[in-house]
Amino acid sequence: xxxxxxxxxxxxxxxxxxxxxxxxxxxxxxxxxxxxxxxxxxxxxxxxxxxxxxxxxxxxxxxxxxxxxxxxxxxxxxxxxxxxxxxxxxxxxxxxxxxxxxxxxxxxxxxxxxxxxxxxxxxxxxxxxxxxxxxxxxxxxxxxxxxxxxxxxxxxxxxxxxxxxxxxxxxxxxxxxxxxxxxxxxxxxxxxxxxxxxxxxxxxxxxxxxxxxxxxxxxxxxxxxxxxxxxxxxxxxxxxxxxxxxxxxxxxxxxxxxxxxxxxxxxxxxxxxxxxxxxxxxxxxxxxxxxxxxxxxxxxxxxxxxxxxxxxxxxxxxxxxxxxxxxxxxxxxxxxxxxxxxxxxxxxxxxxxxxxxxxxxxxxxxxxxxxxxxxxxxxxxxxxxxxxxxxxxxxxxxxxxxxxxxxxxxxxxxxxxxxxxxxxxxxxxxxxxxxxxxxxxxxxxxxxxx
Ligand code: CA
Numbered sequence: 348x349x350x351x352x353x354x355x356x357x358x359x360x361x362x363x364x365x366x367x368x369x370x371x372x373x374x375x376x377x378x379x380x381x382x383x384x385x386x387x388x389x390x391x392x393x394x395x396x397x398x399x400x401x402x403x404x405x406x407x408x409x410x411x412x413x414x415x416x417x418x419x420x421x422x423x424x425x426x427x428x429x430x431x432x433x434x435x436x437x438x439x440x441x442x443x444x445x446x447x448x449x450x451x452x453x454x455x456x457x458x459x460x461x462x463x464x465x466x467x468x469x470x471x472x473x474x475x476x477x478x479x480x481x482x483x484x485x486x487x488x489x490x491x492x493x494x495x496x497x498x499x500x501x502x503x504x505x506x507x508x509x510x511x512x513x514x515x516x517x518x519x520x521x522x523x524x525x526x527x528x529x530x531x532x533x534x535x536x537x538x539x540x541x542x543x544x545x546x547x548x549x550x551x552x553x554x555x556x557x558x559x560x561x562x563x564x565x566x567x568x569x570x571x572x573x574x575x576x577x578x579x580x581x582x583x584x585x586x587x588x589x590x591x592x593x594x595x596x597x598x599x600x601x602x603x604x605x606x607x608x609x610x611x612x613x614x615x616x617x618x619x620x621x622x623x624x625x626x627x628x629x630x631x632x633x634x635x636x637x638x639x640x641x642x643x644x645x646x647x648x649x650x651x652x653x654x655x656x657x658x659x660x661x662x663x664x665x666x667x668x669x670x671x672x673x674x675x676x677x678x679x680x681x682x683x684x685x686x687x688x689x690x691x692x693x694x695x696x697x698x699x700x701x702x703x704x705x706x707x708x709x710x711x712x713x714x715x716x717x718x719x720x721x722x723x724x725x726x727x728x729x730x731x732x733x734x735x736x737x738x739x740x741x742x743x744x745x746x747x748x749x750x751x752x753x754x755x756x757x758x759x760x761x762x763x764x765x766x767x768x769x770x771x772x773x774x775x776x777x778x779x780x781x782x783x784x785x786x787x788x789x790x791x792x793x794x795x796x797x
Contacts (some may be wrong), residue, residue: 533565725797
């Protein structure tokens with residue numbers, strides 16, 4: 348058995364797999380079991396006066412080294428959390444499965460209190476749908492980032508000319524591929540039945556390709572995607588930058604589509620924390636949000652992108668070349684099989700503001716969409732079988748009151764404080780409309796579903 352196979356067997360065999368996982372992934376094993384790299388407020392001491400107002404001085408959060416985690420890392424490194432009295436301890440998670448297992452443990456059990464999540468992971472952890480029935484109630488507190496994700500394709504499928512609009516550029520390609528290769532096209536995501544799986548399914552189905560029948564879908568953790576594509580493990584994958592951009596920069600493959608091309612200012616990953624932690628420490632939860640909001644504002648400023656890239660690139664955090672991070676943070680892409688250079692910060696990662704308003708606020712209309720897509724693909728039978736169930740779960744798990752309190756305490760201008768939990772109608776590149784007040788109309792309009 349190779350080391351990798353041993354590791355995969357261990358992952359499959361244990362819920363508390365994080366310690367094993369971190370050593371499998373080449374990171375030093377951690378005594379706490381929450382991951383390899385970790386850190387807290389190195390530049391500024393915690394503001395003791397602010398800390399004295401809080402119920403606790405610390406929170407343990409997990410992160411995955413993709414652009415979505417940047418507000419958490421910057422919040423620690425630039426002292427935004429410590430300014431509000433909170434020592435945020437971040438620990439790198441080797442995979443999304445490890446993050447899930449660690450939040451089930453909780454920090455009392457050597458795990459984490461919460462952190463960065465693909466959706467609907469916090470909702471499904473709350474319902475016990477992805478934790479062997481163990482319900483660990485969680486609260487979604489804020490959106491971390493919009494856009495900044497992509498679908499990368501291998502050089503071996505350059506002839507497919509894969510783009511965001513497959514009907515236009517690649518009609519019939521997937522069927523031809525199966526006939527020629529004697530197997531299906533393989534597309535990877537980083538965790539099943541959440542964001543990256545949902546993006547790749549939306550992209551394929553909009554192009555007339557049935558993700559259940561015409562391709563093979565598999566799971567590969569984000570930091571393993573580069574090597575996986577080099578090895579020919581898959582022809583395409585969907586994940587957060589800098590990984591899709593790095594594929595293009597290293598000439599291992601090309602960026603077929605950015606998620607911004609599929610849906611402008613789409614919801615991406617979220618900050619969510621265990622309910623027991625939030626209920627016990629409501630003031631600390633607001634302090635956490637205040638630090639996060641300030642980190643998101645800082646990250647969105649053009650003049651801070653180079654410094655952000657330098658912080659994230661370090662071995663302690665992402666261990667990725669600074670130039671790759673500079674480009675992806677600034678929305679500088681090489682798009683398509685011919686690598687056309689495009690620079691448009693509006694299509695890059697957005698942390699604070701956008702043409703559709705504030706990113707950070709957890710719009711319930713947006714978090715609901717992931718549950719509606721879960722219905723579309725029948726991801727969670729027995730848990731999400733109807734729109735009413737999806738809405739009830741969404742209302743239980745997503746809380747915007749703490750975000751609004753944090754925004755007011757920070758003195759944000761009224762234009763940056765949403766007055767409705769709905770962002771209104773959303774339009775996709777293929778003309779599909781998602782009206783959160785009528786999810787059934789959206790579901791009915793989709794031709795390919797489970
Ligand atoms: Ca993502």
